[in-house]
Amino acid sequence: MTTTKNEIDFLLHLADNALIIGHRNSEWCGHGPILEQDIAITNIALDYIGQARNLYQHTAELINQQTDKIELTQTGKVISLPVTEDSLAYLRDVVEFKNLLITEIPNGDWAHTTLRLFLLSQFQMELFTQLLKHEDPQVAAIAEKSIKEINYHVKWSQDWVLRLGDGTEESKRRMQQAIDTIWAYTGELFIQPDYARDACLNYAAIETTWNKKVAAIFEEADLEIPAKTFIQKGGATGMHTEHLGYILAEMQYLQRAYPNSEW
Amino acid sequence: MSFQIHKLYYGDYGESKNGAADISTQQTNKAEWPLWEVFIRSKQGLDHKHVGSLHAADAAMAIENARDVYTRRMEGVSIWVVESKHIHASNPDEAEALFDPANDKAYRHPTFYDLPDEVKYM
Numbered sequence: 001m002t003t004t005k006n007e008i009d010f011l012l013h014l015a016d017n018a019l020i021i022g023h024r025n026s027e028w029c030g031h032g033p034i035l036e037q038d039i040a041i042t043n044i045a046l047d048y049i050g051q052a053r054n055l056y057q058h059t060a061e062l063i064n065q066q067t068d069k070i071e072l073t074q075t076g077k078v079i080s081l082p083v084t085e086d087s088l089a090y091l092r093d094v095v096e097f098k099n100l101l102i103t104e105i106p107n108g109d110w111a112h113t114t115l116r117l118f119l120l121s122q123f124q125m126e127l128f129t130q131l132l133k134h135e136d137p138q139v140a141a142i143a144e145k146s147i148k149e150i151n152y153h154v155k156w157s158q159d160w161v162l163r164l165g166d167g168t169e170e171s172k173r174r175m176q177q178a179i180d181t182i183w184a185y186t187g188e189l190f191i192q193p194d195y196a197r198d199a200c201l202n203y204a205a206i207e208t209t210w211n212k213k214v215a216a217i218f219e220e221a222d223l224e225i226p227a228k229t230f231i232q233k234g235g236a237t238g239m240h241t242e243h244l245g246y247i248l249a250e251m252q253y254l255q256r257a258y259p260n261s262e263w
Numbered sequence: 264m265s266f267q268i269h270k271l272y273y274g275d276y277g278e279s280k281n282g283a284a285d286i287s288t289q290q291t292n293k294a295e296w297p298l299w300e301v302f303i304r305s306k307q308g309l310d311h312k313h314v315g316s317l318h319a320a321d322a323a324m325a326i327e328n329a330r331d332v333y334t335r336r337m338e339g340v341s342i343w344v345v346e347s348k349h350i351h352a353s354n355p356d357e358a359e360a361l362f363d364p365a366n367d368k369a370y371r372h373p374t375f376y377d378l379p380d381e382v383k384y385m
Contacts, residue, residue, distance in 0.1 A: 034318060035318075036317050036318060036319065036328035036331065039331050039335075040327065040328065040331040156327060159323070159327070
């Protein structure tokens, strides 16, 4: 079986999204507003790390099957074969990460964190539903497993958008502020990356459904969608905000400083 | 000076002034969420069993919290929650009067019947 570079890049894009949002959510561990919610968001972080692992493992397998070497890095560095899930997560640099910008922006307060998760998981719900029909049965299987988790992420985060939006004056102010800050990062969700062109995905349909569902929740919570704003984009092609570097520094430090260490 | 000693066990929610309920479910702080009792039915079980308690703003959140706190290791297939203040409990002080009289009534146990072999699962 031959796998194209586009297919590899698309899988890395999905895996990087899961890894980075998982890392962001895990930053709440021990800092949640209440014990029960601390556990909830840490569970969600673990769901995402699990999805990332499934995707990296499969990607590594596909890369190792290639007879022609695939250029993984834009910086000319070569990751030694065989590639593993760990080398994909820990040995690629900022410009090689293909995650959406919305996954890497800082957590902010509880409103920012839950709103970001709501907007992202609503998008993933639609994307992964389309991936159920992916020609690679392994990708379809990962999508099927992930959708159950994403379903819960949508429900959980949506409840918080409603609670805070429809809560006190202060909670509403914070949720609206979160929307105004994060909205600029939602446009990138619907820009189909070039490497995703072969995957038979309909991003226009994702955008339509996403808009409808998000608008319905905002209306219920009496929150306002900002007027057209500038779209922040570039994450999917390796152009990131300054924040990703700090995430990778923390995440990759150990493997970089002590290569191949295990614990 | 006399002290009234209330011995409370885990799961006791006495209705007396000094019962556990007065300590744990009375909201001293308006910002604090009420306490809920959680009951989980496991895959093998037919009944919901009390597993513990947690804080939540309302019933929907209590179920979600219970899912995250008490079913992380596949413990259950169904969750019940009830606000702790709605649970009425027997008074631990009356335990002797309530339960000790049953001690010497062995004839109440169904041990004096001969079960036919055809009856299974008894």
